[in-house]
Amino acid sequence: MKKFINNVDDILSESLTGFADANTDILEVKFKPDFIARKSKPAKSKVALISGGGSGHEPLHGGFVGYGMLDAACPGHIFSAPTPDQMESAANYVDSGKGILFIVKNYSGDIMNFEMGTDMLDLENQTIIVNDDVAVEDSTYTTGRRGVAGTIIVEKTVGSLAETGASLEECKTFGEHVNKMTASMGVAFTSCTVPAAGKPTFDIGIDEMEFGVGIHGEPGRKREKIKTADEITSELLGAILEDLKPNHNQEVLLHINGFGGTPLMELYLLFNSSKKILDQKNIKISRSLVGNFTTSLDMAGGSITITKLDQKIIKHWDSPVHTPSLRWKM
Amino acid sequence: MKKFINNVDDILSESLTGFADANTDILEVKFKPDFIARKSKPAKSKVALISGGGSGHEPLHGGFVGYGMLDAACPGHIFSAPTPDQMESAANYVDSGKGILFIVKNYSGDIMNFEMGTDMLDLENQTIIVNDDVAVEDSTYTTGRRGVAGTIIVEKTVGSLAETGASLEECKTFGEHVNKMTASMGVAFTSCTVPAAGKPTFDIGIDEMEFGVGIHGEPGRKREKIKTADEITSELLGAILEDLKPNHNQEVLLHINGFGGTPLMELYLLFNSSKKILDQKNIKISRSLVGNFTTSLDMAGGSITITKLDQKIIKHWDSPVHTPSLRWKM
Amino acid sequence: MNAEKIFNNLNQIKLSIDEHQREIEKLDQEIGDGDHIFNIQRGIKESLDLKDKLIGQDPDQVLKEIGMKVMTTVGGSSGALFATLLINMSKKYNSELTNQKNIASMFTEGVEAMKKRGKADLGEKTMLDVFIPVSIELQKLSDHEDVKYIAKKIKEVAKNGMLSTEDLIATKGRASYLGERSKGHIDPGARSSQLAIEAICNTIIKT
Amino acid sequence: MNAEKIFNNLNQIKLSIDEHQREIEKLDQEIGDGDHIFNIQRGIKESLDLKDKLIGQDPDQVLKEIGMKVMTTVGGSSGALFATLLINMSKKYNSELTNQKNIASMFTEGVEAMKKRGKADLGEKTMLDVFIPVSIELQKLSDHEDVKYIAKKIKEVAKNGMLSTEDLIATKGRASYLGERSKGHIDPGARSSQLAIEAICNTIIKT
Numbered sequence A, B: 001m002k003k004f005i006n007n008v009d010d011i012l013s014e015s016l017t018g019f020a021d022a023n024t025d026i027l028e029v030k031f032k033p034d035f036i037a038r039k040s041k042p043a044k045s046k047v048a049l050i051s052g053g054g055s056g057h058e059p060l061h062g063g064f065v066g067y068g069m070l071d072a073a074c075p076g077h078i079f080s081a082p083t084p085d086q087m088e089s090a091a092n093y094v095d096s097g098k099g100i101l102f103i104v105k106n107y108s109g110d111i112m113n114f115e116m117g118t119d120m121l122d123l124e125n126q127t128i129i130v131n132d133d134v135a136v137e138d139s140t141y142t143t144g145r146r147g148v149a150g151t152i153i154v155e156k157t158v159g160s161l162a163e164t165g166a167s168l169e170e171c172k173t174f175g176e177h178v179n180k181m182t183a184s185m186g187v188a189f190t191s192c193t194v195p196a197a198g199k200p201t202f203d204i205g206i207d208e209m210e211f212g213v214g215i216h217g218e219p220g221r222k223r224e225k226i227k228t229a230d231e232i233t234s235e236l237l238g239a240i241l242e243d244l245k246p247n248h249n250q251e252v253l254l255h256i257n258g259f260g261g262t263p264l265m266e267l268y269l270l271f272n273s274s275k276k277i278l279d280q281k282n283i284k285i286s287r288s289l290v291g292n293f294t295t296s297l298d299m300a301g302g303s304i305t306i307t308k309l310d311q312k313i314i315k316h317w318d319s320p321v322h323t324p325s326l327r328w329k330m
Numbered sequence C, D: 001m002n003a004e005k006i007f008n009n010l011n012q013i014k015l016s017i018d019e020h021q022r023e024i025e026k027l028d029q030e031i032g033d034g035d036h037i038f039n040i041q042r043g044i045k046e047s048l049d050l051k052d053k054l055i056g057q058d059p060d061q062v063l064k065e066i067g068m069k070v071m072t073t074v075g076g077s078s079g080a081l082f083a084t085l086l087i088n089m090s091k092k093y094n095s096e097l098t099n100q101k102n103i104a105s106m107f108t109e110g111v112e113a114m115k116k117r118g119k120a121d122l123g124e125k126t127m128l129d130v131f132i133p134v135s136i137e138l139q140k141l142s143d144h145e146d147v148k149y150i151a152k153k154i155k156e157v158a159k160n161g162m163l164s165t166e167d168l169i170a171t172k173g174r175a176s177y178l179g180e181r182s183k184g185h186i187d188p189g190a191r192s193s194q195l196a197i198e199a200i201c202n203t204i205i206k207t
């Protein structure tokens, strides 16, 4: 296994320490239980946004702690949901009196651990479940869709609303709205390598791709022969648009997300493939985000996310944000 | 080969088109000859900064076109220096009357093509050669050191100075100063795959690394067995500090750069390894930058860059910048 | 039941899990995300580290503390679920019952809590396909006197439960994203749970 | 010398380069960045595309236009150098000289310009280790009448120049970063240049 590590057991703590030291102006990292918290305390009380999940998806979530986005993030072990005490400690640390809003990606492990965290918590709190991945069929009899790259859009927009002093209820309602307007789907060319395992999670032929893949190296909807970028995009967008059913002339945010091992050049090429299709369908890309934001360690591949925009989402997308990995207007 | 592409010959144009469409607020892309130009024309005349080089290092250089950094970037084919007409056209397009400053990484191909470009040019111009890579011995009898990840620091700081209305001479002098204060060195775990070749540029054992590697998949100083992050960092920093000879209590900018295929988590771990060593030596990290900025397609590995800081460099590092891949305070 | 016995069982569980490490790792790589083995090994190690502190304390206190340790160090689905099991088992501890009745009632309580926590039931291709039949069988056998007989029976039931997951289509947990593709693989959580139960049963059978 | 002959030579060069594609690719992967073959193939293709436009024009004009095309489409070190060669050759074209003398003087001019452009000279493990000896030999033989003899000689000199790069330590170009590690590999630019010269010589020898 080829990684910059000293010892498999220390990866997380060493990496978090480096992360804290590289971002001393924005955040601090607390250990045992581990969480990342925004350094600047809000002037007026505001709803505190807390997210978290297994590590290995960096910059998600820690990279989005800061003004205009998250108040805290709870990093679990690699691909393992964080533990309830992390959420409880983070909440007590960042609470400023207006309640806590947890933003949780829809995985059994995350849901259960966040629930146990809120069980322990004495603060008013609400939870938004992000489940933007259309690769998975949503049925009331199953766990439902996964939360993937759309999470960043929920975190950014709700983070902005919270800064305005909105109530916990308003933040939750808006976050659920943004989640509903958002759909994603991805494809992987290679497997990631979990450091503790030391080898790729799955084997895949040199001409194969895993279609409708998640962000943990778990298998996707199907295994297929590699296709052209245009063909892949057409399939991904097909599923996304079928879910979102955008109107004619719908304005959207197009987010091309890399899983970690794919060069930016290819992500921009995917953007181009997507735009060609969206243009044909009279869907207007009025905001865009391209890069490695919700990764799966070193996995090659990427995902497309679309959010249907309205004035409120646009406003809270455009507003100032100052985090390690998303920053503008400040 | 596993990439998001339609056709090997169209990668660059499709990717550039996507890049333009994803950043319509900041820049535009011109084709034949290809260059990326800042959209907002400067209010007052200023020195125009132009960089460029082979593609495959994204976000370098196109991702740094925008206010406070580059006025234009000339992307060559993958790993091939751009052609002189690109530089000439870009210069004529962005010139605002105060002359052109070319920022060129020290490679034969880049030097020759930029020189031919300036030969064709009727505008006042100067060139800064960036050569921060200490892996390569600098001797007057050879091509000298390569320009690698330190380039971004030169582009950012000189870009800021140019916005203040500084003269061509001042910008050149400052850029050469920043370059001199900057040293880098990197290590690769895997080879990149050039799309036209369709397979990795070099073979490397599963327990080997290429030490002192460049950013084109070219071999490095030596092939070694993989070591721990702390050991690798110690060797890289050893060479860098021997070159920079920092004073006691020297303030530095520490830039951990990923080559494309290495997760952010590991880059922060490298930051941590670096800080431990710098702390011991009483070198103070007062600015930091961690991420994939000067990449080599999908190569796994990364580099460490240090810039010795003075008040002027700090000022121009901290100043507002608004490009696709480096943005703050605006 | 006492602290020493609990840690002794934990030691046996550790041996069995370590022995089947590669198998469990592979199962979660096939239909999950590959972290299950590391999660449970971390949980076992952290729990064993409590031994010096907890030895001599009441069994319910020991179970609760181990449950809390699992809750705060494991993470993932299995951390939440095993912690829920242990913490809720400890709540029902009643030293006045026979050992059999005590364990049956504790276990039933723990498994009911897991079902709530996981919003899951029998036949969803999870560790509950081991725990639910085991808790039912424990209730059934709680009047029985021969603990070795009970242990043999439970071992069998656990194994059948584990094996039953192979043909199921997962509807809970990470494997549920695979739909049809989840078929033909044993659930990793079911396997590790069955191995743990088997280790305890074997200790009883052998003494 | 005329446009048709130039394009005919270019066609022969293309055949030889394509035939040795994998070999040239590998050489630049070993001590460079692997793009050399794509650079020269792009240059040849773009140049051949000029045929319809340039056929019938004066040789110097043809060389200049091909040189400009190479300059604006190839990039990298080889684009700059080959363009410099061709554009500077075209400047020295003098139809009043014998073909031998004309070519020798054009070539010398082109190679001198390359040396300036590359700030390089003989023995630095570059394409100049082919071009410099060839230009010297062309000068030497420029009084000779037997063009086939000249072609044979030049072919030999080019080959020796190319082979000489194997044992050299590179001091120019990308291979120079390797220091000692550059030894034992033929320079990719030297190989492609030698193949091009050989293709032209073979055409002369065969007609």
Ligand SMILES: Nc1ncnc2c1ncn2[C@@H]1O[C@H](COP(=O)(O)OP(=O)(O)O)[C@@H](O)[C@H]1O
Residues within 6 Å of the ligand: A079, A080, A081, A108, A109, A110, C028, C032, C033, C034, C035, C036, C037, C039, C040, C075, C076, C077, C078, C079, C081, C117, C118, C119, C120, C125, C126, C127, C128, C172, C173, C174, C187, C188, C189, C190
């Ligand atoms: N909702 C659930 N109810 C019951 N058991 C579950 C549930 N979700 C997951 N599991 C169990 O957890 C196991 C996976 O544990 P682990 O790999 O540690 O966590 P994660 O799935 O979060 O990566 C599965 O094999 C399954 O037995």
Ligand SMILES: Nc1ncnc2c1ncn2[C@@H]1O[C@H](COP(=O)(O)OP(=O)(O)O)[C@@H](O)[C@H]1O
Residues within 6 Å of the ligand: B079, B080, B081, B108, B109, B110, D028, D032, D033, D034, D035, D036, D037, D039, D040, D075, D076, D077, D078, D079, D081, D117, D118, D119, D120, D125, D126, D127, D128, D172, D173, D174, D187, D188, D189, D190
């Ligand atoms: N300074 C130089 N002078 C002469 N020839 C050079 C010089 N630098 C490079 N070369 C030649 O160029 C060849 C490499 O060309 P190519 O791969 O197309 O460009 P790059 O090295 O920029 O990737 C080398 O093999 C060498 O022959």
Ligand SMILES: [Mg+2]
Residues within 6 Å of the ligand: A054, A079, A080, A081, A109, C033, C035, C036, C076, C077
């Ligand atoms: Mg997990």
Ligand SMILES: [Mg+2]
Residues within 6 Å of the ligand: B054, B078, B079, B080, B081, B109, D033, D035, D036, D076, D077
């Ligand atoms: Mg090159």
Ligand SMILES: [Mg+2]
Residues within 6 Å of the ligand: C028, C032, C033, C034, C035, C036, C076, C174
């Ligand atoms: Mg798992």
Ligand SMILES: [Mg+2]
Residues within 6 Å of the ligand: D028, D032, D033, D034, D035, D036, D076, D174
């Ligand atoms: Mg090359």
